[in-house]
Amino acid sequence: MxxxxxxxxxxxxxxxxxxxxxxxxxxxxxxxxxxxxxxxxxxxxxxxxxxxxxxxxxxxxxxxxxxxxxxxxxxxxxxxxxxxxxxxxxxxxxxxxxxxxxxxxxxxxxxxxxxxxxxxxxxxxxxxxxxPMRYFPVKNGVFKKWFSSATLQLHAPEGTFIEVQEDSESQIHRITYATFVEVEEGTTILKSDKIFWVGEFVMEV
Missing domain, CATH: 3.40.50.10240 (Thiamin pyrophosphokinase, catalytic domain)
Structure with missing residues (x-):
């Protein structure tokens, strides 16, 4: 094409x-x-x-x-x-x-x-x-992606709850200013009942 x-x-x-x-x-x-x-x-x-x-x-x-x-x-x-x-x-x-x-x-x-x-x-x-980051929106409440080990920023209005699932483990994060999470290599699932944004590092800091 x-x-x-x-x-x-x-x-x-x-x-x-x-x-x-x-x-x-x-x-x-x-x-x-x-x-x-x-x-x-x-x-x-x-x-x-x-x-x-x-x-x-x-x-x-x-x-x-x-x-x-x-x-x-x-x-x-x-x-x-x-x-x-x-x-x-x-x-x-x-x-x-x-x-x-x-x-x-x-x-x-x-x-x-x-x-x-x-x-x-x-x-x-x-x-x-x-x-040094790029941000993309999660519009339908669920985002699933394979990451090598990475640091992600979860960006949403303060007080928003976002669930982070890795393998069989799950954590709920209540968003505050500059909420960062570490994810291990593998598939990560992010969930929320509101639109939220995910930030990834795209260059060295």
Whole structure:
């Protein structure tokens, strides 16, 4: 199956780059395998260009567009997507929903604010990259995955209960600020009656 098929059907997760602080090209490169749609906030454009990435849309305020009109030619066929009031994330997500994308990796978003995104989960699968971790939502109450031994962050509103099952053992965690759990190699099952987010380390700290 070709990458063209994935792009045409908008099945490959888009890449929305808001902030590159703490990230390198090597971190981002695996997300580019199937030539996803790449959206970049105006402040990160030069960094992303220096990485050699092809940008599809620059999320930009009017002043930036006027001052950097040359980018439309130099980075053809890049386009500007107008942004008002620093709403880079909101405008980017609205564009992806309108163009029938099904998923997006968001680079450089504060995981403490993910709860504000949960209304978008009906339209998009979201993965949040907040160096050095990435966070994904568990929407249906149960998550099951094989891990090599790992440290996970369970992220949900304070007071949320999440059950962690490993082999035949089960523990209930009441979420407080920065709740981390250690899981051994094997299959881990996480359960809650509410939406929660799981954070994994994706780079050394």
């Amino acid at each position: 070709s990458s063209h098929h994935f792009v045409k059907e908008q099945q490959e997760p888009a890449l929305l780059i808001l902030d590159t602080k703490g990230f390198s090209y090597e971190t981002i490169a695996p997300l580019l395998e199937w030539s996803p749609t790449v959206l970049v906030a105006q402040e990160e454009v030069l960094t992303v260009i220096s990485w050699g990435l092809k940008i599809d849309l620059i999320l930009a305020q009017m002043d930036f567009q006027k001052e950097n009109y040359h980018l439309l030619e130099e980075q053809y066929p890049v386009k500007f997507l107008g942004v008002d009031n620093d709403e880079f994330l909101e405008n980017g997500l609205q564009y992806l929903i309108a163009t029938k994308h099904s998923a997006v990796n968001i680079i450089g978003f504060n995981h403490q604010q993910v709860f504000s995104l949960e209304e978008k989960l009906a339209f998009l699968d979201l993965v949040i990259w907040d160096a």
